[in-house]
Amino acid sequence: EAGVAQSPRYKIIEKRQSVAFWCNPISGHATLYWYQQILGQGPKLLIQFQNNGVVDDSQLPKDRFSAERLKGVDSTLKIQPAKLEDSAVYLCASSLGPSGELFFGEGSRLTVL
């Protein structure tokens, strides 16, 4: 069974530029999550989708971050404009349901210069 796919794996941008990350969850997983993992910290939930609806985006900085999940499958996380403090690994995860086991992708490492 294929795991959670993410791209790109690495991205380096200047501050104030924009960036987009893509995630393809495990087939059949209704719940999709984006987490931000800053070096030395645990993953912090940015947004949770159930199918193509948003369940929780309380910690998403909505002035610069946006996310969508088209047709309840793939998802894109966008940052515009990026700040230095956005440097982190962005992890996508999926689960069968809201309380199911999380399956993480390998992450997208963002460096903002």
Place this chain on the structure above:
Amino acid sequence: QQQVKQSPQSLIVQKGGISIINCAYENTAFDYFPWYQQFPGKGPALLIAIRPDVSEKKEGRFTISFNKSAKQFSLHIMDSQPGDSATYFCAAWTYKYIFGTGTRLKVLA
């Protein structure tokens, strides 16, 4: 109240030794407590998990001990091996997962 406090931040253990990582929480609504293992450059992967109706769960060399009254749970890695060197995160779930800050474990050969 939504925090999960994890300690220690880093841990060095000799091969064959016991690694112990502790977590504490405040929110009594949490009802599922997983541990995740993360290797460099990889996403976290579920290692073992427990629900609060049991005090201990063992899977191979990995054991979770759960103390509901103290609102604490811990991961014990018996006979630690160099391949166990990774970062370990505890987590707690109510309507969403809350992760601890991680423990970087290094097992010396």
